[in-house]
Amino acid sequence: MAKAPLIFVGFEVDGLIAQALAECREADRLFIEDPTYLEQAQVDGRRYIGKRLGDNAGLDRIDDAARNVASLLGRISPALHLEVGRVRLVAGETDAERPAAEDDDGDRVG
Numbered sequence: 714m715a716k717a718p719l720i721f722v723g724f725e726v727d728g729l730i731a732q733a734l735a736e737c738r739e740a741d742r743l744f745i746e747d748p749t750y751l752e753q754a755q756v757d758g759r760r761y762i763g764k765r766l767g768d769n770a771g772l773d774r775i776d777d778a779a780r781n782v783a784s785l786l787g788r789i790s791p792a793l794h795l796e797v798g799r800v801r802l803v804a805g806e807t808d809a810e811r812p813a814a815e816d817d818d819g820d821r822v823g
Contacts, residue, residue: 716806720770721754722778723763724786725801730762733790741789751785756803762786763800775802 724730734745744750745762754761763782766774779800786793 718768718804718806720766720768720775721752721756721761721763721803721805722766722775722800723751723754723761723782723803724795724799726753726760726762730786730793731760733786733793734762737789744785744789751782754803756805761801761803768804 726734737745745753748765751762752765754763754765764778766778770778776797779797782800783795783797786795
């Protein structure tokens with residue numbers, strides 16, 4: 714299977730984020746279990762939570778994804794005050810088949 718390039722936009726899972734994920738209310742668990750909202754990725758031994766984008770995502774799409782990830786994590790735990798400026802961009806490849814997601818305008822991405 715051919716490798717597909719991707720960009721992952723998210724936050725490194727530190728102690729505070731890990732605690733928020735572990736203590737997530739049942740009503741909000743969907744946001745961390747359904748990759749349509751948030752995904753978790755392991756890169757070089759570090760754990761991240763965020764969104765995967767296609768390799769051709771523009772800066773505006775990356776910025777929108779960063780704000781969306783921060784917003785969803787804030788919903789999961791109001792104690793998390795994540796600054797969009799702390800977001801990590803991780804470029805990589807995946808060989809996992811995953812349907813392309815849709816952005817807020819209904820356009821296919823990923």
